[in-house]
Amino acid sequence: MKIDLTDTTASDINKALVKGRRANGTPAVGMVLTLVIVTDEENAYDALKAANDASREHPSRTLVVIKRHARPTRARAASQIDAEVLLGSEAGTGETVVLRTYGQVSDHADSVVLPLLLPDAPVVVWWPVDAPDVPAKDPLGALAQRRITDLYMVENPLRELSARADSYTPGDTDLAWTRLTPWRSVLAAALDQARTEVTSAAVEAEADNPSAELLARWLEARLEMPVDRVESAGPVVTAVRLGTAEGEIVIDRPHGPLATLSLPGQPQRTLALKVRSTAELIAEELRRLDADEMYAVALHGGASGTKESVQHA
Known part of the structure; x- marks a missing residue:
């Protein structure tokens, strides 16, 4: 009607x-x-x-x-x-x-x-x-x-991201952050399985991608180390590489909905890591209405002062 x-x-x-x-x-x-x-x-x-x-x-x-x-x-x-x-x-x-x-x-x-x-x-x-x-x-x-x-809809997303960090108020969130939920879940699971100290980290993504910058800042806060930003052809975030004494932990999604997960001493696995629709992103955000503390951590990166490890994020 x-x-x-x-x-x-x-x-x-x-x-x-x-x-x-x-x-x-x-x-x-x-x-x-x-x-x-x-x-x-x-x-x-x-x-x-x-x-x-x-x-x-x-x-x-x-x-x-x-x-x-x-x-x-x-x-x-x-x-x-x-x-x-x-x-x-x-x-x-x-x-x-x-x-x-x-x-x-x-x-x-x-x-x-x-x-x-x-x-x-x-x-x-x-x-x-x-x-x-x-x-x-x-x-x-x-x-x-x-x-x-949604930082994806602004002309200069990285500059706007810094402004959002300065003006953050509990209750704020951004779809550029919501797009990272599958990546964060896979990273947490991979580190839980590897159980080894991370000595280096890099995020590969298309240029000026706000989700990639948020992911790098979140890793910096959680791992308490600098994270390299590596430009790739895209689309969006294409890989995360974590160096350890036993070898690299790699999540690689060069294109399409499938990614590969490589852990030291284990066979390579294929997993679903698709680019989700706006409807799926909004539905996720509506599931919880409390303050998104992890978004605040990602906005402020290593300056957030948190000491928790990525496994518990």
Whole structure:
């Protein structure tokens, strides 16, 4: 079901949600959180599709905020909210409201979103593109327990990564970090099996890859040693090499979804290490809403002061 509302208010949107639920016979009590997506018109479709796919695991109310300029036929200072209310098969397993704000109301989108949040449910804000400099201080970000950004969508990801380290607030995370979960899991398992001291480390990846830089910083903090950055043809992270007295521990994924794991004195193994979709990344982030301490460790690298080993990360 789709309900279009022009020049509307948050109150009218809530009434449309109730009306749509009654018509579909779908109560809201099964939804576990509110996901707020702040994006532009160009990226709204892909972001909403990813959110709908993720809602199969996390039924939620999804609010898509698209800030637009005032219409040419209206006064520059005029404010307006247009909304699309999507329920049933149009909205995954939850319900969706697409909000297009015009004029001055675009600067106060939090006042529109606040009445639409599910009561007593966590709030997650995701910026697929154009994240604020300090997500926790953004009016919408301040409503959330979890704030998701994506360094892959900025012009200079490594410079932006340093800025994120300076502005980090518990609850912040980034999809460039989420993409590393399979790599971190394989590394932890490999070191647990090898049980030997690491004497050198290198991360191989395409140039200026934010995930590779986060992985290198995380290893520096955990291993308490410098990690070499080696440029490769890509895509994304292609290999991690850890030197030990017994030989190299190597995870190598030159291309495709399969990687090889080499441990000293053991036969080479093949394992799945695919590049995951945005929907899979968002679903992972919605599984936990507490502070991502490991992301903070990766942001600050060797300066984090942690003494734990990588096996326990």
